[in-house]
Amino acid sequence: MQRQFDRHYNPSAIERPWYEHWLELDLFSCPDSTDQPRYSILMPPPNVTGVLTMGHVLNNTIQDLYIRYHRKLGKVACWFPGLDHAGIATQSKVEAELLRTEGKTRWDLGREEFLRRVWQWKEQYGGIILEQLRSLGVSCDWKRTLFTMDESASNAVREVFIRLFDAGLIYRGKRIINWSPVLQSALSDEEVVYRQVEDTLYTLKYQLEGDGDEFVAVATVRPETIFGDVAVAVHPEDERYRHLIGKKVRVPLTDRLVPIIADSYVDPTFGTGCLKITPAHDPNDFEIGVRHSLPVLASINADGRLNHVAGPYEGMERFAARTQIVADLRAAGLLVNEQPYVHNVGFSERSGEPVEPFYSDQWFVRMQPLAEPALQVVLDGTIRFFPEHWTKTYEHWMRNIRDWCISRQLWWGHRIPVYYAADGRYTAARSAEHAREKLGLSPTAELRQDEDSLDTWFSSWLWMLTTMRWLHDGKTEDTPILRTYLPTDLLVTGPDIIFFWVARMIMASLYFRGVVPFRDVYFTSIIRDDKGRKMSKSLGNSPDPLKLIATYGADAVRYTVLYLAPVGQDVRITVDPVTQDAPQMELGRNFANKLWNAARFLALKADEVGVGADRTPQPTDDELGLPERWIRSRLHATIRLVDEHLERYRINDYVRTLYDFFWHDYCDWYIELLKIRLQQLESLQQRQGLVRFSLQVFEDALGLLHPLMPFITEELWHRLGLREPDRSLCTELLPKHNPHFELPHVEQQMALLMNAIEQFRMLKATANLKPTDLPPASFRADGSTAEMLRANAPLIAALARIELPTLVDTNAQKPRGALSAIVGDAEVFIVVGDHVLQRERERLLAERARLEHLLAQTRARLANEQFLQRAKPDVVENERAKEATFAEALEKINASLHHLMEQQ
RNA sequence: GCGGUCUUAGCUCAGUUGGUUAGAGCGUCACGUUGACAUCGUGAAGGCCAGUGGUUCGAGUCCACUAGACCGCACCA
Numbered sequence: 008m009q010r011q012f013d014r015h016y017n018p019s020a021i022e023r024p025w026y027e028h029w030l031e032l033d034l035f036s037c038p039d040s041t042d043q044p045r046y047s048i049l050m051p052p053p054n055v056t057g058v059l060t061m062g063h064v065l066n067n068t069i070q071d072l073y074i075r076y077h078r079k080l081g082k083v084a085c086w087f088p089g090l091d092h093a094g095i096a097t098q099s100k101v102e103a104e105l106l107r108t109e110g111k112t113r114w115d116l117g118r119e120e121f122l123r124r125v126w127q128w129k130e131q132y133g134g135i136i137l138e139q140l141r142s143l144g145v146s147c148d149w150k151r152t153l154f155t156m157d158e159s160a161s162n163a164v165r166e167v168f169i170r171l172f173d174a175g176l177i178y179r180g181k182r183i184i185n186w187s188p189v190l191q192s193a194l195s196d197e198e199v200v201y202r203q204v205e206d207t208l209y210t211l212k213y214q215l216e217g218d219g220d221e222f223v224a225v226a227t228v229r230p231e232t233i234f235g236d237v238a239v240a241v242h243p244e245d246e247r248y249r250h251l252i253g254k255k256v257r258v259p260l261t262d263r264l265v266p267i268i269a270d271s272y273v274d275p276t277f278g279t280g281c282l283k284i285t286p287a288h289d290p291n292d293f294e295i296g297v298r299h300s301l302p303v304l305a306s307i308n309a310d311g312r313l314n315h316v317a318g319p320y321e322g323m324e325r326f327a328a329r330t331q332i333v334a335d336l337r338a339a340g341l342l343v344n345e346q347p348y349v350h351n352v353g354f355s356e357r358s359g360e361p362v363e364p365f366y367s368d369q370w371f372v373r374m375q376p377l378a379e380p381a382l383q384v385v386l387d388g389t390i391r392f393f394p395e396h397w398t399k400t401y402e403h404w405m406r407n408i409r410d411w412c413i414s415r416q417l418w419w420g421h422r423i424p425v426y427y428a429a430d431g432r433y434t435a436a437r438s439a440e441h442a443r444e445k446l447g448l449s450p451t452a453e454l455r456q457d458e459d460s461l462d463t464w465f466s467s468w469l470w471m472l473t474t475m476r477w478l479h480d481g482k483t484e485d486t487p488i489l490r491t492y493l494p495t496d497l498l499v500t501g502p503d504i505i506f507f508w509v510a511r512m513i514m515a516s517l518y519f520r521g522v523v524p525f526r527d528v529y530f531t532s533i534i535r536d537d538k539g540r541k542m543s544k545s546l547g548n549s550p551d552p553l554k555l556i557a558t559y560g561a562d563a564v565r566y567t568v569l570y571l572a573p574v575g576q577d578v579r580i581t582v583d584p585v586t587q588d589a590p591q592m593e594l595g596r597n598f599a600n601k602l603w604n605a606a607r608f609l610a611l612k613a614d615e616v617g618v619g620a621d622r623t624p625q626p627t628d629d630e631l632g633l634p635e636r637w638i639r640s641r642l643h644a645t646i647r648l649v650d651e652h653l654e655r656y657r658i659n660d661y662v663r664t665l666y667d668f669f670w671h672d673y674c675d676w677y678i679e680l681l682k683i684r685l686q687q688l689e690s691l692q693q694r695q696g697l698v699r700f701s702l703q704v705f706e707d708a709l710g711l712l713h714p715l716m717p718f719i720t721e722e723l724w725h726r727l728g729l730r731e732p733d734r735s736l737c738t739e740l741l742p743k744h745n746p747h748f749e750l751p752h753v754e755q756q757m758a759l760l761m762n763a764i765e766q767f768r769m770l771k772a773t774a775n776l777k778p779t780d781l782p783p784a785s786f787r788a789d790g791s792t793a794e795m796l797r798a799n800a801p802l803i804a805a806l807a808r809i810e811l812p813t814l815v816d817t818n819a820q821k822p823r824g825a826l827s828a829i830v831g832d833a834e835v836f837i838v839v840g841d842h843v844l845q846r847e848r849e850r851l852l853a854e855r856a857r858l859e860h861l862l863a864q865t866r867a868r869l870a871n872e873q874f875l876q877r878a879k880p881d882v883v884e885n886e887r888a889k890e891a892t893f894a895e896a897l898e899k900i901n902a903s904l905h906h907l908m909e910q911q
Numbered sequence: 912g913c914g915g916u917c918u919u920a921g922c923u924c925a926g927u928u929g930g931u932u933a934g935a936g937c938g939u940c941a942c943g944u945u946g947a948c949a950u951c952g953u954g955a956a957g958g959c960c961a962g963u964g965g966u967u968c969g970a971g972u973c974c975a976c977u978a979g980a981c982c983g984c985a986c987c988a
Contacts, residue, residue, distance in 0.1 A: 608947030
């Protein structure tokens with residue numbers, strides 16, 4: 008090998024160049040159509056404002072793993088990347104900047120100018136996350152990158168709106184919706200998060216009409232809404248209030264009289280049993296209002312301030328008003344009681360303030376008809392969820408689905424393609440002309456387009472279609488890409504957007520295309536800190552992935568994250584609060600370094616024996632020794648397990664399988680054995696064969712590991728093979744599983760050999776011998792065990808660091824001054840002298856106790872008639888074998904103990 | 912209130928349809944550097960598998976309940 012190997016692997020030197028090289032070779036790009044087997048994944052588009060988080064790392068590493076794996080199976084593997092315009096996040100960001108730098112609001116600029124600024128911002132700062140993803144090594148087909156505000160996507164969004172409108176699935180209606188006073192926009196139910204809040208429950212006096220002192224007491228946590236009261240409701244059966252039904256009470260602090268009505272919604276056991284009805288500011292009150300034909304009286308405006316209905320409080324912010332009103336009520340003697348009260352309050356997920364139930368005109372999608380078939384495909388297994396239990400959550404939501412509020416009072420987003428005529432009629436249309444046509448108006452008729460824009464998810468739910476150019480011009484239904492890549496094979500996403508995105512994509516794909524958007528959905532773990540909190544920017548408990556990549560290498564980060572993330576379980580990553588470092592990444596770094604050094608060793612040996620880039624000729628099967636046949640057996644078991652684990656999305660099993668093979672089988676055992684074998688073999692030709700064989704196994708394993716650790720595997724593959732620069736491990740086929748190479752008897756023999764070595768080492772440690780001390784050693788064995796041990800005695804001696812062990816006959820005496828241990832059906836001894844016999848005795852006694860316990864357990868089982876009758880025959884057989892093994896071992900221990908006594 | 916998940920070594924977690932003597936990494940202890948790797952090697956210590964009951968010949972694994980941690984959804988002012 009010509010290239011120099013440093014003592015340590017240095018990822019930063021090679022990662023970026025390899026990624027650029029891959030792009031130059033155009034390895035990730037896929038044709039629009041193909042006759043080959045294909046595999047496709049849609050990347051959940053990150054927000055255009057986003058920066059790389061640990062969540063993205065986990066998510067995209069899994070996607071890259073599968074894309075690379077299938078590419079190496081020889082498929083056309085297409086990964087569709089993209090960016091989400093993120094209406095609220097992006098608009099807020101640009102508005103904040105505008106306010107800071109120019110002291111202006113979006114209204115100061117006007118819609119057109121403001122949007123120009125947002126686009127400007129997008130061009131300048133947006134989408135850096137895609138750049139950051141590259142440092143992770145993701146192998147997307149970059150030329151397919153789609154931005155949800157691109158013209159092609161916008162055309163599809165508009166067309167979809169029109170179709171759903173024409174089909175009666177989109178409608179406009181005046182409803183109580185979740186309003187964000189900060190964003191000045193409606194929100195969908197999914198954009199509201201509920202949190203427990205400690206509030207005060209106020210009990211207010213509503214005086215009965217007339218001059219008397221009679222009143223009803225009404226409890227509320229929101230006294231600032233009293234100006235919107237239109238009634239007080241009691242339960243129809245409530246004896247306390249029955250006589251009052253139909254009478255009128257005065258709303259506190261006003262002269263307004265409202266009726267007392269009866270409605271069974273009221274819980275007579277809660278509070279005072281009287282409920283104030285404020286239809287404009289509470290969804291339940293709204294329902295009651297409808298039932299009783301009550302007016303809707305809004306007393307809070309869109310900006311969260313009280314309006315003229317609130318009289319003197321007009322213009323006050325809702326929470327400031329509450330404080331003032333409570334003070335005034337108290338002063339007026341209208342406050343009967345105040346008590347602490349804990350309840351749930353809805354907050355705007357994005358802007359953080361409590362949402363205001365708000366009565367307004369909004370656009371909705373009728374979900375019921377869409378949900379029905381979308382639930383079906385998940386229940387019948389057409390789409391599979393991993394882990395499966397998420398289907399329950401999905402089903403629960405789908406069965407209780409509510410209409411989707413899609414209008415947002417934002418500017419950044421797809422504008423609602425609805426046009427209003429002067430006479431109040433309206434329709435959804437591609438253009439004003441189109442609208443006039445649909446409404447039967449003259450070509451010059453005045454039209455006004457709806458000012459609102461669409462919920463960001465209204466473009467996201469079309470992702471599998473728009474990325475594949477569906478309706479990119481507003482009319483082309485079918486494209487080669489759609490025919491080739493839809494349905495996609497896998498979607499990898501967090502369970503937190505199962506409703507926002509996953510469910511809605513399934514609905515849209517079925518409705519518009521008649522197929523499912525994907526076959527399998529893998530829900531990732533949620534990454535938490537060591538205290539179990541979600542990682543978030545505001546808590547400052549999230550490490551910067553780019554920094555981790557710089558410190559440990561992308562491969563190490565990929566490796567560690569997947570190693571730590573079991574299916575469906577949250578994963579905890581410890582973060583140093585000061586340095587933001589995540590020391591667990593050492594796990595991956597150490598593994599990468601181990602690989603590097605194994606390669607370094609192989610390169611050294613290749614130079615030593617004069618092996619070059621050529622892997623042929625390989626030794627014939629007859630020329631392979633036990634260690635070679637064993638490591639090949641392990642390799643093929645590993646190939647098989649990799650397939651099985653990935654097929655079942657048992658990702659951390661895949662990672663552990665490779666770890667065990669590389670570190671334990673290959674490095675700890677095979678390389679150590681190889682060292683001895685190379686010393687033993689006289690013939691240069693044989694030694695060359697052995698090195699070529701070892702390199703081949705190593706390179707096959709590199710292929711298996713490449714989807715997980717693309718950079719280091721590519722680097723080593725090139726170094727060890729001196730490959731042409733235009734070849735890449737990315738597109739080399741994976742090694743094929745060959746069942747004939749998996750040899751159980753070879754694995755058994757090696758297990759015995761390894762066990763013998765371990766027992767010798769243990770005995771040496773028991774005797775406090777130095778590694779360099781080489782005690783005399785022997786085996787007591789017969790049959791095939793004796794044969795195997797004798798044949799491999801030099802290997803055992805070298806690896807256990809003992810003198811070449813001699814074989815003694817089964818009826819031979821244990822040597823004087825020897826320590827003993829059991830290896831399968833054999834015994835091994837080292838001779839150390841009498842000074843450690845006390846320690847040996849203790850060890851043997853402990854071992855005897857353990858064996859006696861096991862033997863008793865096994866015998867008890869075998870003495871049980873029921874067990875013998877009902878257990879499967881192989882289980883019983885196994886139990887008998889155990890009994891024999893334990894009994895034999897116990898006998899040997901007892902003999903050793905007896906022998907020990909005689910020596911003392 | 913409805914639905915879901917979790918509780919295994921000091922820590923973080925594996926443990927597939929019930930069936931060998933419950934595993935790994937980190938940490939701890941002891942020993943070890945004249946060449947693949949101290950980002951390493953060898954050996955050791957460390958577990959009533961949250962608790963209780965049940966099903967079974969057999970339970971970490973299945974069922975029920977209890978306790979604790981958590982996630983959805985729906986919510987009474």
